[in-house]
Amino acid sequence: MNSLFLFSTIIDFPTNSPYNTNTMILSSQDTESIPDRLVTPEIEETEIDMDINLRPQTLFDFVGQEKIKEPLSISIEAAKGRNEAMEHVLLYGNPGLGKTTLASIIASEMGVKIKTTAGPALERVGDLAAILTNLGRGDILFIDEIHRMNKTIEEVLYSAMEDYALDLIVGKGPAARTLRMPLERFTLIGATTKMNLLSGPLRDRFGHVYHLEFYEPEDMEKIVHRNARLLEVTIEDEAANLIAGRARRTPRIANRLLKRVRDYAEVKHDGTISIEAATKALTMLLIDEHGLDEVDRKILKTIINAFKGGPVGLNTLAAATAEEMETIETIYEPYLIQIGMLERTPRGRKATARAQEHFNTIAQAQSALL
Numbered sequence: 065m066n067s068l069f070l071f072s073t074i075i076d077f078p079t080n081s082p083y084n085t086n087t088m089i090l091s092s093q094d095t096e097s098i099p100d101r102l103v104t105p106e107i108e109e110t111e112i113d114m115d116i117n118l119r120p121q122t123l124f125d126f127v128g129q130e131k132i133k134e135p136l137s138i139s140i141e142a143a144k145g146r147n148e149a150m151e152h153v154l155l156y157g158n159p160g161l162g163k164t165t166l167a168s169i170i171a172s173e174m175g176v177k178i179k180t181t182a183g184p185a186l187e188r189v190g191d192l193a194a195i196l197t198n199l200g201r202g203d204i205l206f207i208d209e210i211h212r213m214n215k216t217i218e219e220v221l222y223s224a225m226e227d228y229a230l231d232l233i234v235g236k237g238p239a240a241r242t243l244r245m246p247l248e249r250f251t252l253i254g255a256t257t258k259m260n261l262l263s264g265p266l267r268d269r270f271g272h273v274y275h276l277e278f279y280e281p282e283d284m285e286k287i288v289h290r291n292a293r294l295l296e297v298t299i300e301d302e303a304a305n306l307i308a309g310r311a312r313r314t315p316r317i318a319n320r321l322l323k324r325v326r327d328y329a330e331v332k333h334d335g336t337i338s339i340e341a342a343t344k345a346l347t348m349l350l351i352d353e354h355g356l357d358e359v360d361r362k363i364l365k366t367i368i369n370a371f372k373g374g375p376v377g378l379n380t381l382a383a384a385t386a387e388e389m390e391t392i393e394t395i396y397e398p399y400l401i402q403i404g405m406l407e408r409t410p411r412g413r414k415a416t417a418r419a420q421e422h423f424n425t426i427a428q429a430q431s432a433l434l
Contacts, residue, residue, distance in 0.1 A: 128283035149202045151271025152252040156259040160316030161276040163255035167206040178204040183212035210254035211261035284308035303342035312355040367415040375412035
């Protein structure tokens with residue numbers, strides 16, 4: 065049958081969807097559950113509405129990432145002044161740092177529509193074509209987890225990004241021919257947590273590349289204060305500082321902890337988030353002053369107590385803690401390494417002096433209570 069590749073079903077989302085405008089193509093990979101863990105930077109399904117409500121709408125309201133905001137603001141104003149679409153933008157950094165938020169802000173500042181999808185959801189060329197052909201002049205296509213796009217989709221995207229055209233194959237066999245479909249000039253915003261997995265040709269087609277870094281403590285405190293106001297809850301400065309300090313320098317985790325502490329303050333106290341309420345709530349949630357949860361501590365304590373501080377192989381550590389090797393390596397280890405409590409060596413994992421000092425402090429505090 066001579067026809068263009070069949071388009072996948074496009075699903076319209078309500079305005080309060082996290083993919084707050086227009087369309088997203090779903091795949092079975094995106095329906096997998098995310099671990100229910102307070103300090104994971106990944107967004108949980110139950111948090112979607114809160115994440116949208118707390119999301120800043122302008123660069124002025126966006127706290128932190130100062131190295132990005134000024135050049136981004138200049139690029140937006142320049143594109144608006146020339147009445148052109150922005151150059152394509154690549155945002156990379158750890159989960160929960162604001163890549164999706166910045167994409168929405170760019171659309172808002174440019175006064176254009178944004179359509180959102182994810183790399184794994186683009187399974188066929190028709191999926192991509194269905195979205196691109198519905199973009200208006202200057203509109204934005206945001207692709208989250210762009211590093212997970214398959215190679216065929218990526219190669220079709222090259223001509224769309226450079227020439228604003230889609231090269232599609234019509235027909236089969238000897239009668240097959242290429243059809244070039246013109247597109248409106250649009251802006252692609254890609255987001256990734258793994259820059260190294262992006263191919264060179266794809267990276268080179270982005271005019272702007274921005275790295276989102278972990279937030280400074282003072283910025284985290286501002287975010288907690290701002291979001292407390294949006295949640296219409298009173299919070300003391302000391303309590304905001306405490307929550308910010310245990311949020312792993314990640315706004316999404318700060319929002320999650322703030323919500324849990326607010327619930328505790330409303331049920332167990334007078335509704336105000338005081339330092340006392342925040343301390344008791346976070347103690348109940350087993351989040352310590354370094355932002356470590358129970359599993360983090362179990363991994364470190366196993367290395368220290370069972371293996372004399374290490375080194376210990378990943379396979380052995382997984383067996384000793386009853387956790388999957390991949391889970392330890394991709395979910396738990398990165399933060400422990402970032403804060404200097406875990407070290408990877410050729411012979412295995414080692415707990416650092418800082419980790420041992422942390423647990424000695426906890427042991428001394430517990431002894432003092434006896």
